[in-house]
Amino acid sequence: MNTQEKYNLAELVIAHALKNGAQQVSVSIDESRNNNIEIRDQQIDNLTESNRNSMTINLYVDKKFSSNSTNRMKKDELLKFVEEGIAATRFLAEDEFRMLPDPALFYKGGGADLIVVDPSIGSIEPKTRIDLAKAVMDEAFNKDERIISVSSNYSDGMSNRVYVTSNGFKGDSARSSVTLSASVSVKTDQGRPQDYWYETSLFFDKLKKTDIGKKALERTISKIGPKKISSGKYPMVLENRVAGNLLSPLYNALSGYALYQKQSFLAGKKDQQVASKVLTVWDDPSIPSGPGSRHFDGEGLALAKRAIFEDGVLRGFYIDTYYGKKLGMDPSSGSSTNVVFRLGDRDANAMVKSLKKGILITGFNGGNCNGSTGDFSYGIEGFLIENGSVIHPVNEMNISGNMTQIWNNLVEAGNDIVEGSSFMVPSLLLDMIDFSGI
């Protein structure tokens, strides 16, 4: 189906639902295509091709609500699906807060091209994909006698969505992506350390295609010979690639759902100092070619740049229409777009050099955060730093504490964000973190 055919199908389904007793309806049609190639030790391990289609129909029937999705897209089946969905919805309890967004808040079109689609991705030759993955693997294969396995992966994909509501919204969006990665395992007398590296972009031409296998190998070698160290409070440098792991629980606490369910340690803290003055974060939907750029959210709400944290003061939440009504708050958007940090002026290496003693964190291993209280505990992978130098890898360590406390201990944000991620988070320096080791 082309975009116009999808609009036609969505409108047909909406008309049928309205005719059969729904007062409001929204329909989205999601399509994605993906190609994936994995190479292991110079041989293709697997080739997969994926084409997905689905329709989601949200029904608002006599103040009752249900969401119904299917990948069976034949017209006559969809119409029957709608009828059965409406019949089932009538069994539910009424919910005065369920309704489509106020049309005044919808994106009305006319925004600039966000440049998030690379049309060439649909026509890349299978051989090109395989050659790229092979080249990445060759950067590491046989380059060190301790290597036991090297694998590399190429994937590209395109997704698009058509979204129509019965109260006047019509919009479509699309996005492309391409990723190259490599993973290396080495054999040592202390386990088989493994690490990886990846590059990702929305555009085939902009994708960095070299130094991926090489970096994966370097990172793996650097993890050989880990030692356990004593428990204690240390400063930590959190590498940009994994800094999002610490930001996620903070972000989870900003959702309307978490606030309403009393699973947010940030409930009631708007305009209060909740973190160090270093923390300034914006949600910016309109960065050209930004991985998270979009004109409207999943409900059709128009988006604009806004502050989430300003000098450590909480300024914004992520509120969708439903929980906005339940909480008595204005809806903003239910999900983040590009999460943009205010940057500092040096990178992770410079931060490491400035530390007398501390830990450089390059990976996480499990753990969780209690959303209600903000108490967390995570397994980490990383390195001991002494007198400005990386001394040795550490293993079997946890960090524990409370989200509010740890973000108050943020000393510095770096200048080194990772390309390709909508979480544009630099490396971070935090002080007085509780590490558990031996």
Added chain:
Amino acid sequence: MLYKRRDFIKISGITAAGSLVVPSLLQSCNGSSLSGSFSNYLDHFEVTPELLRKVIKTAMSKGGDYADLYFEHTISNYSNLEDGKVNQASSNIAYGVGIRVLKGDQTGYAFTEVITPEAMLKAANTAASIANDATAKKITENITEYSSPNLYPVAVSWEDTSIKQKIPYLERVNEKIFALDSKVNKVNASVGDTTSYIMFYNSEGLLACDYRPLVYLSVSCVMEKDGRIENSYVSRSSRKGSEFLTNEMVDNLAKEAVDKANLQFLAGKPRAGEMEVVMSPGESGILLHEAIGHAFEADFNRKKTSIFSDKLNKKVAEDFITIVDDGTLPGDRGSLNFDDEGNPTENTVIVNNGILTNYLHDRISAAFYKVKPTGNGRRQSFRFIPVPRMRCTRMENGPHKPEEIIASVKNGIYVDNFSNGQVNIGAGDFTFFVKAGYIIENGKLTMPIKDINIIGNGPQALADIVMAGDDAKLADGTWTCGKDGQSVPVTMGLPTVKIRKLVVGGINA
């Protein structure tokens, strides 16, 4: 990686009465000599034996060694209670066929969501391209019907269960929880059921059909006292029909939710560092899943990336330790009548009296190691390649008494409720997150603890299990295992065990 359902709700569902849109049946039967239920499945997916053979032939046309077709029709329903009312529901239908071609240990894979001859042949051609030989292998014309005892007979199917019949159970659990404690502030309860029709056919002529039910009921409870907020999450899951929903089960869940949340008000943090850890029976089987289970999956060993890659037939644990991965427990969330590549499931002994005896195999790794497949080839859906996965990973009884195990600890912790875990296969470092437990001082449980991560090294932790109780128990919560971007339902079990030392997250004085 392992997580409870709450952390991984992607799709959900709703049924009025009777089934949602089931593909229309063909006018005439396929005219073959297949027995009744098999020809019903062929009709369900609107295919004939001739078409199956034609698709397989196309899949093998470029010289593949083996090919299989995995047809799936899954209907999922979800209904949720919030603020005392069941006012949210959703449903999902997923339908399609995955086509796989193997050439040695190489895989070509494609799927289609439209089951027509044209779409299937196109996908078969894509999958076929993993091979590039001039000559195609001959394939059998005979169909062998797979039969096995049914591990999950259904009294009342979910397709015959209206949402109206589920609502009273959600309302009941809500009322019970509020009645049990005045601190209760919020209750969310949901029931999610899934019905899958699976039909499998391969180039060896094997035809296997399965009807797979799966259900969970989960409850989260928030309590508030003097401005302090604590929560709990409990659930039950099984491969059953709607006979799964009983007042007794709901009442037990309500009590468990209230008890768990109450305990959190008393809980603190242990000191940070290495200490003895006693694991309670049941859900603590997360230890087996993370510390060793994943590292025993044969794909990692075939690729030599597991820390257990050179440990087969070697001593890895004390003599009294026997660990199995069991796909045959009736009604169990992790059980399957056959795995997702048509192999029988079994109770696979992975550690026998302390010796590592078996890896967990799929078809590819079994061929590599020249052993029989163990029935561990599983996939999330027709959209994914099967890979070795766990089912119910559990430890048999040991020689010790639970009281004796706790009494043997001078300074340590006792852990009995978990939310998630993870493992790094090569280095062997694994973790699990403890929602609740106790400090042990001088052989006695003292202060409750909560929200701490525990980290250890797989082979070391396995060797460090110095005591195992005679109280083995299965966990019946909603555990889901994630690997290679695919989620599958699993369970686990454990008797009380003591580990000599693990690193416990906590505070530094």
